[in-house]
Amino acid sequence: xxxxxxxxxxxxxxxxxxxxxxxxxxxxxxxxxxxxxxxxxxxxxxxxxxxxxxxxxxxxxxxxxxxxxxxxxxxxxxxxxxxxxxxxxxxxxxxxxxxxxxxxxxxxxxxxxxxxxxxxxxxxxxxxxxxxxxxxxxxxxxxxxxxxxxxxxxxxxxxxxxxxxxxxxxxxxxxxxxxxxxxxxxxxxxxxxxxxxxxxxxxxxxxxxxxxxxxxxxxxxxxxxxxxxxxxxxxxxxxxxxxxxxxxxxxxxxxxxxxxxxxxxxxxxxxxxxxxxxxxxxxxxxxxxxxxxxxxxxxxxxxxxxxxxxxx
Numbered sequence: 001x002x003x004x005x006x007x008x009x010x011x012x013x014x015x016x017x018x019x020x021x022x023x024x025x026x027x028x029x030x031x032x033x034x035x036x037x038x039x040x041x042x043x044x045x046x047x048x049x050x051x052x053x054x055x056x057x058x059x060x061x062x063x064x065x066x067x068x069x070x071x072x073x074x075x076x077x078x079x080x081x082x083x084x085x086x087x088x089x090x091x092x093x094x095x096x097x098x099x100x101x102x103x104x105x106x107x108x109x110x111x112x113x114x115x116x117x118x119x120x121x122x123x124x125x126x127x128x129x130x131x132x133x134x135x136x137x138x139x140x141x142x143x144x145x146x147x148x149x150x151x152x153x154x155x156x157x158x159x160x161x162x163x164x165x166x167x168x169x170x171x172x173x174x175x176x177x178x179x180x181x182x183x184x185x186x187x188x189x190x191x192x193x194x195x196x197x198x199x200x201x202x203x204x205x206x207x208x209x210x211x212x213x214x215x216x217x218x219x220x221x222x223x224x225x226x227x228x229x230x231x232x233x234x235x236x237x238x239x240x241x242x243x244x245x246x247x248x249x250x251x252x253x254x255x256x257x258x259x260x261x262x263x264x265x266x267x268x269x270x271x272x273x274x275x276x277x278x279x280x281x282x283x284x285x286x287x288x289x290x291x292x293x294x295x296x297x298x299x300x301x302x303x304x305x306x307x308x309x310x311x312x
Contacts, residue, residue, distance in 0.1 A: 009161070019156070021127070021129075023119065026132070042131075054107070057107050082114030089121075135231075162278065163193055170183040182205060187300065191300035214309075242280075243306055
């Protein structure tokens with residue numbers, strides 16, 4: 001699919017890479033277009049790209065070494081992730097792009113500390129231009145914004161990529177042959193997630209889109225669970241249950257807690273995380289008491305998924 005919009009984000013990334021020290025972090029839920037955005041920003045640049053696999057360290061190093069060899073013609077062997085980073089910053093002057101850096105949490109829990117020490121060692125000696133992305137929003141926020149974490153304060157920019165706005169999403173679909181009404185209906189189902197829009201562009205009417213979504217093997221049927229499992233790991237079922245209850249019309253904090261059989265004081269931390277991910281929104285009454293807050297699912301795809309896909 002042709003790359004659309006994101007002009008502001010492209011400008012920010014390209015401007016940052018002109019500095020002598022750049023450690024640019026891009027976060028956002030999966031399928032939102034982080035990798036595509038960074039590749040677009042790096043077009044015409046001399047850069048190395050590495051995907052961090054979620055594997056045991058020995059297998060991950062084998063894959064990273066192979067990728068380095070493919071791009072440069074040579075790679076030494078590495079005993080750990082720290083040695084790999086050491087080699088990149090000591091030898092290479094190119095922009096380095098680490099795709100899905102949040103997977104390091106599963107490869108080697110000490111990798112973030114290794115990266116911090118290596119950056120501190122070389123940032124005053126040579127030009128460092130590092131750009132990373134990660135789909136595990138919780139891990140990314142902790143790694144780069146928690147004062148207790150080794151990489152806190154090392155990044156120069158943290159860009160949280162958002163879904164495309166409604167006008168841009170509709171424009172993409174209309175440019176693909178959809179009518180305005182069909183484009184608006186499609187947005188109400190899938191929201192502004194670029195990958196979702198790309199997958200259904202070949203279907204030229206809303207009926208065929210519905211058939212595709214509910215057909216056997218469709219990626220959309222398990223997508224709601226998959227996104228939450230990837231993001232929240234072992235605690236995904238709690239977040240899933242909260243969204244399910246909200247989708248059934250239980251909007252108040254006490255209603256949600258009662259439906260879940262949860263202590264009311266335990267609920268706010270989960271709701272705050274869902275708000276940070278853009279999945280729910282807190283609304284307050286224009287008139288009346290400010291404590292009468294309500295929570296609604298703000299992401300169009302999750303509203304559709306919990307209302308229509310999951311019950312069936």
